[in-house]
Amino acid sequence: MDRAPNEIEALTTQLARLPGLGPRSARRMVLHLIQRPDQSLRPLLAALERVAQTAQSCACCGNISTLPVCEICTDPRRATGEVCVVEDVADLWAMERGAVFRGRYHVLGGTLSALDAVGPEELRIPELVARVRDEGLREVILALPATVDGQTTAHYIADALGTVDVQITALAQGVPLGGELDFLDDGTISAALRARRAF
Amino acid sequence: MDRAPNEIEALTTQLARLPGLGPRSARRMVLHLIQRPDQSLRPLLAALERVAQTAQSCACCGNISTLPVCEICTDPRRATGEVCVVEDVADLWAMERGAVFRGRYHVLGGTLSALDAVGPEELRIPELVARVRDEGLREVILALPATVDGQTTAHYIADALGTVDVQITALAQGVPLGGELDFLDDGTISAALRARRAF
Numbered sequence: 001m002d003r004a005p006n007e008i009e010a011l012t013t014q015l016a017r018l019p020g021l022g023p024r025s026a027r028r029m030v031l032h033l034i035q036r037p038d039q040s041l042r043p044l045l046a047a048l049e050r051v052a053q054t055a056q057s058c059a060c061c062g063n064i065s066t067l068p069v070c071e072i073c074t075d076p077r078r079a080t081g082e083v084c085v086v087e088d089v090a091d092l093w094a095m096e097r098g099a100v101f102r103g104r105y106h107v108l109g110g111t112l113s114a115l116d117a118v119g120p121e122e123l124r125i126p127e128l129v130a131r132v133r134d135e136g137l138r139e140v141i142l143a144l145p146a147t148v149d150g151q152t153t154a155h156y157i158a159d160a161l162g163t164v165d166v167q168i169t170a171l172a173q174g175v176p177l178g179g180e181l182d183f184l185d186d187g188t189i190s191a192a193l194r195a196r197r198a199f
Numbered sequence: 200m201d202r203a204p205n206e207i208e209a210l211t212t213q214l215a216r217l218p219g220l221g222p223r224s225a226r227r228m229v230l231h232l233i234q235r236p237d238q239s240l241r242p243l244l245a246a247l248e249r250v251a252q253t254a255q256s257c258a259c260c261g262n263i264s265t266l267p268v269c270e271i272c273t274d275p276r277r278a279t280g281e282v283c284v285v286e287d288v289a290d291l292w293a294m295e296r297g298a299v300f301r302g303r304y305h306v307l308g309g310t311l312s313a314l315d316a317v318g319p320e321e322l323r324i325p326e327l328v329a330r331v332r333d334e335g336l337r338e339v340i341l342a343l344p345a346t347v348d349g350q351t352t353a354h355y356i357a358d359a360l361g362t363v364d365v366q367i368t369a370l371a372q373g374v375p376l377g378g379e380l381d382f383l384d385d386g387t388i389s390a391a392l393r394a395r396r397a398f
């Protein structure tokens with residue numbers, strides 16, 4: 001990129017900062033875009049512009065949406081009384097791809113972390129407690145990561161909801177679909193064994 | 200992305216079409232962009248806009264530039280009488296990263312291919328012949344890929360320049376830097392042996 005023109009270099013730099021991209025793949029993308037102005041560059045520009053103008057956090061669940069309150073929160077069919085607590089929007093999208101859960105969400109925006117000084121107030125936990133109380137929710141499903149911080153956060157939420165009349169559940173732990181025991185870590189195997197069920 | 204809002208889904212689709220990206224990495228990029236509107240989304244949008252407005256093909260060499268004639272062609276220090284023939288702009292950029300060649304370029308826009316019905320007229324070969332004649336160039340360096348189509352194209356260009364008084368050279372073939380013989384293909388080893396030099 002030694003002698004590449006400045007505007008093109010600036011775009012490459014911007015793209016190279018995105019997750020999963022480096023200078024090499026960014027250069028390839030820039031060439032691809034410039035060589036296809038009408039099929040690729042302009043449609044991408046228009047799509048990016050619309051997102052920049054409209055994307056916002058859902059005031060209710062914290063999902064990313066183009067509306068003040070997201071499509072999931074406003075969908076009356078999803079008022080099942082179940083709310084699924086996730087760490088971030090990526091996890092919400094992953095749950096939606098599973099297409100099994102038909103309730104609503106609550107995005108924490110992270111997990112409790114003493115090291116990173118993330119406390120309950122940073123995490124929309126007070127909002128969750130208020131929501132459970134105000135909406136009279138039936139079940140809170142904790143879909144938090146199976147990490148130390150994730151499980152600490154799950155316990156903290158269970159405590160915070162201690163005085164509220166609501167069922168608290170968590171995602172099952174066990175052998176993932178297609179998982180071969182030989183390639184699984186010991187922790188997963190122990191958890192699957194402890195949670196064994198009648199067959 | 201089942202329930203993701205339409206504008207966000209449209210952006211993901213656009214990004215997923217770029218080389219090296221799939222739906223998964225595109226989603227990660229979209230989330231990254233939306234969650235950092237001022238550090239990431241808006242700068243990328245501005246950079247993309249400037250490139251969309253200014254990027255064009257250099258009228259002389261075929262490089263991509265933001266000027267009608269690119270920085271390399273207008274740089275008087277690079278009027279060395281040497282022109283390096285490359286397949287595409289990505290190869291030109293790769294040569295520039297090498298930072299050894301100080302002459303000018305000629306981008307063919309592909310290689311001759313009977314299968315894909317790419318003939319000399321599609322490849323800016325007539326423009327190359329005219330350039331060599333009109334600019335009184337001293338040397339044409341063929342930096343074409345070491346593939347069948349690349350070498351066919353090189354031979355075709357040498358023939359087309361047969362009546363012009365110009366030196367025609369090609370990149371050396373041999374063992375790449377850091378290359379271990381054990382991991383090299385037989386063709387490269389044969390080529391390196393045939394082109395062996397006094398040590």
